[in-house]
Amino acid sequence: MKILFLDQSGKPGGAELCLIDIAKPYQNNCLVGLFADGSFKSLLAENHIPVQVLTTQNIQVRKDSSLAQGLGSLRQLVPLIAKVVQTARAYDLIYANTQKALVVGAIASFLSRRPLVYHLHDILSPEHFSKINRRIAVTAANRASLVIANSQASKTAFIEAGGRADISEVVYNGFDPQNYQIDELVVNQTRQQLGLEGKFVVGHFSRLAPWKGQHILIEALVQCPQQVTVILVGDALFGEQEYVQNLHQQITTLGLENQVKFLGFRSDIPQLMSACDLIAHTSTAAEPFGRVIVEAMLCGKPVVAAKAGGAVELVEHGINGFLVTPGKPQELAQVINDCLHDSENTATIANHARITASQRFDVTNINQQIAQLLTKL
Known part of the structure; x- marks a missing residue:
């Protein structure tokens, strides 16, 4: 199985460290596409995981962004989506590891006709995300073939926000x-x-x-x-x-x-x-x-x-x-x-x-x- 992993961050946070562990078994048949350059790229390379920075343009959307700010970022996303679609055709599935990666991955999944997997590392609640960001995340995730939640709390919040229970599974983070x-x-x-x-x-x-x-x-x-x-x-x-x-x-x-x-x-x-x-x-x-x-x-x-x-x-x-x-x-x-x-x-x-x-x-x-x-x- 050949997997195209997508992650928005150039810095290694909890979701990124989790991605390293998930990608290792597929290191001969995968690519991690990043939406930013940084130390996370070096960390992936140290673990012998193929990595490519797909864009150097900062995507101006945050967890508390408004609808206007979200729409304003679309122009930035078009070249990135095109690049992901082109890259995805060489892989069997797209694995989105973060929310921005999910949005790009959902569109690329439709255009490249590759199944989408979303690894949910967030609690989609008002304390963490704006209303429009929650709606976008749930809409995009509901197009996935599988949503992997990192806890029951994450899965529950996803379903309460309108997420599909039938495609949701809980898998905790792994450690050596x-x-x-x-x-x-x-x-x-x-x-x-x-x-x-x-x-x-x-x-x-x-x-x-x-x-x-x-x-x-x-x-x-x-x-x-x-x-x-x-x-x-x-x-x-x-x-x-x-x-x-x-x-x-x-x-x-x-x-x-x-x-x-x-x-x-x-x-x-x-x-x-x-x-x-x-x-x-x-x-x-x-x-x-x-x-x-x-x-x-x-x-x-x-x-x-x-x-x-x-x-x-x-x-x-x-x-x-x-x-x-x-x-x-x-x-x-x-x-x-x-x-x-x-x-x-x-x-x-x-x-x-x-x-x-x-x-x-x-x-x-x-x-x-x-x-x-x-x-x-």
């Missing part, structure tokens, strides 16, 4: 557990390099954005002992520099300068997670899946997650992690303090998390599920 087995010597070196020795380290791994809730973790930190230190791994992506400035101001106002470290974008995520005592997920809106949650579990670290969206499908409170009400720093602080003072119970929960995550999200099993769905097409 071996990538998260970090030597204790490396862990100690990482803590030493970051000046975290003797600290109880709470890690937050996400781009810096208001809905990701880093400000909630900082507010919770006020209610914790001074030995608790937070590391924020990630940076602003989509014009959210003002939020980053607000975070720094919040830290200064609360007198937490010595307890919060900004590490920016990093590629050594498993090593950094392994150097933490607890991983916090603090999204204020429902998360479609929660890749960071599973990665932390695979590192054998306890996770406290916001109780909404896909996170509820990953975490059983008190069994393999902790769940707190989104936007409630006092609840988050309570979990942090409990983990600090009850290390034995915390270690038991973390160990159970590693075992269950290794079984549920092994990339080999996930790829088999996807291959079976694609074969049916």
Whole structure:
């Protein structure tokens, strides 16, 4: 089976990292077409996955775009659609991995007469998308032969927005557990390099954005002992520099300068997670899946997650992690303090998390599920 994968991003986010794992088994019979150049292209090449940048023109449509803005982007899309149609004729199916890729892929699928698969990595809700963008996404996705949702929460939101239940299947993201087995010597070196020795380290791994809730973790930190230190791994992506400035101001106002470290974008995520005592997920809106949650579990670290969206499908409170009400720093602080003072119970929960995550999200099993769905097409 020859597959043309489409993705709008030049930067590797959660959907893009998932695409690498899905494309690997087809690396001799696939092409990943990108709508932007960047580090994601290099990452694909490093994994020996054929890749081509199909356009260098920025598509001026965002999740909150209006109808006028959407129509204004059509002129940009025409040359790209033509290129995708021409390319698709050499492949058996089109696999759209993001929403802009879906729109282009749906039109190209019709013109090239190739079946379309859409991998849904989003919750199509008003909190995340404008009304017109939800309508466009659902209309385009309903033309697909298959919609793969990355969680039950994503599938439910898709159907509630008008999506077809008969073409929708849930397949969670896959991971290679071996990538998260970090030597204790490396862990100690990482803590030493970051000046975290003797600290109880709470890690937050996400781009810096208001809905990701880093400000909630900082507010919770006020209610914790001074030995608790937070590391924020990630940076602003989509014009959210003002939020980053607000975070720094919040830290200064609360007198937490010595307890919060900004590490920016990093590629050594498993090593950094392994150097933490607890991983916090603090999204204020429902998360479609929660890749960071599973990665932390695979590192054998306890996770406290916001109780909404896909996170509820990953975490059983008190069994393999902790769940707190989104936007409630006092609840988050309570979990942090409990983990600090009850290390034995915390270690038991973390160990159970590693075992269950290794079984549920092994990339080999996930790829088999996807291959079976694609074969049916």
